[in-house]
Amino acid sequence: xxxxxxxxxxxxxxxxxxxxxxxxxxxxxxxxxxxxxxxxxxxxxxxxxxxxxxxxxxxxxxxxxxxxxxxxxxxxxxxxxxxxxxxxxxxxxxxxxxxxxxxxxxxxxxxxx
Amino acid sequence: xxxxxxxxxxxxxxxxxxxxxxxxxxxxxxxxxxxxxxxxxxxxxxxxxxxxxxxxxxxxxxxxxxxxxxxxxxxxxxxxxxxxxxxxxxxxxxxxxxxxxxxxxxxxxxxxx
Numbered sequence: 001x002x003x004x005x006x007x008x009x010x011x012x013x014x015x016x017x018x019x020x021x022x023x024x025x026x027x028x029x030x031x032x033x034x035x036x037x038x039x040x041x042x043x044x045x046x047x048x049x050x051x052x053x054x055x056x057x058x059x060x061x062x063x064x065x066x067x068x069x070x071x072x073x074x075x076x077x078x079x080x081x082x083x084x085x086x087x088x089x090x091x092x093x094x095x096x097x098x099x100x101x102x103x104x105x106x107x108x109x110x111x112x113x
Numbered sequence: 114x115x116x117x118x119x120x121x122x123x124x125x126x127x128x129x130x131x132x133x134x135x136x137x138x139x140x141x142x143x144x145x146x147x148x149x150x151x152x153x154x155x156x157x158x159x160x161x162x163x164x165x166x167x168x169x170x171x172x173x174x175x176x177x178x179x180x181x182x183x184x185x186x187x188x189x190x191x192x193x194x195x196x197x198x199x200x201x202x203x204x205x206x207x208x209x210x211x212x213x214x215x216x217x218x219x220x221x222x223x224x225x226x
Contacts, residue, residue: 035214043201045217052212091156095211099163101146105155 002027002096006104013082014112021077021107023092029053032093034075036066039106040088048090051075082111119204126198126225134189134221136204143181143188146215147189148203149173154213162187163209191223198225 003026013019021046025034036048049059051068054102058064063080064068117138126132136145147159155220158171162181176195181187187206201222205215 031211033212033214037214037217043203043220043222045203045205047214047216050212050214066161067145093214095209099207099209099211099213100146100161101215103156108153 002029002032002094002102004092004094004102004104006090006092006107008107009105010110011109012110012112015083016081017111019079019082019086019109019111021079021090021092021109023075023077023104025073025075025092025094027073027094029097035093035095035101036075036077037091037093038088039091045091048077056066079109082109084111084113087111117204117206117216117218119202121221122219124221124223126223128225129193130189131193132223133192134188134202134204134223136189136218137185138187138206138216138218139185140206140216141184142206142216143184143209144207144218145181145187146205146207147171147177147179147187150201150203150220159189159202176181189219198223 005024032053034051037045039045065078067076089106091106092104120135144163146161157173159177160179162168162206163181168181178190203220204218207213
């Protein structure tokens with residue numbers, strides 16, 4: 001069965017601190033895709049990144065970076081020098097054979113000024 | 114611009130009334146999904162459809178109904194049988210395939226009084 005675990009329910013940091021969100025997944029598939037979404041207070045989920053199981057290169061996009069480690073089934077997300085606008089709920093998700101996504105429970109990030 | 118439109122953004126209904134939430138997409142996506150989100154909770158799948166005139170129950174379908182008469186539209190009816198309908202409802206769509214993520218609408222916040 002495919003499963004995504006985001007063990008951190010809430011993280012609170014002061015502006016400019018770095019914050020890392022953990023995502024651990026379970027799957028028996030050899031080919032799969034992992035995703036991160038951001039849900040700001042407005043409610044809409046915004047796509048951040050997609051990574052396929054064959055590409056273990058880390059990715060950096062501005063202040064965001066992702067660390068994919070197949071050996072530990074983890075796809076962690078780091079926000080460097082956090083800002084108040086980063087306050088949101090962040091979801092990790094895993095693709096399934098039936099084309100649906102399995103979502104983690106989400107991590108609420110609060111960045112204080 | 115392509116996207117998903119959910120309407121209305123806020124909806125108030127009296128207990129015992131059925132209510133229909135609208136979801137329209139112009140992305141030409143085959144699959145559409147309805148999720149429920151309660152405060153501080155993750156996403157729970159209500160119904161999904163991967164082809165016109167066909168839909169499948171998700172994890173919490175009781176008290177809800179859907180239709181998929183057109184590719185672009187996937188309305189959700191919250192019936193009086195739903196015991197606790199007050200929640201945030203998110204609609205999403207995607208092409209069929211494991212390498213695609215979802216595009217989400219901005220959500221409808223339903224309050225039953």
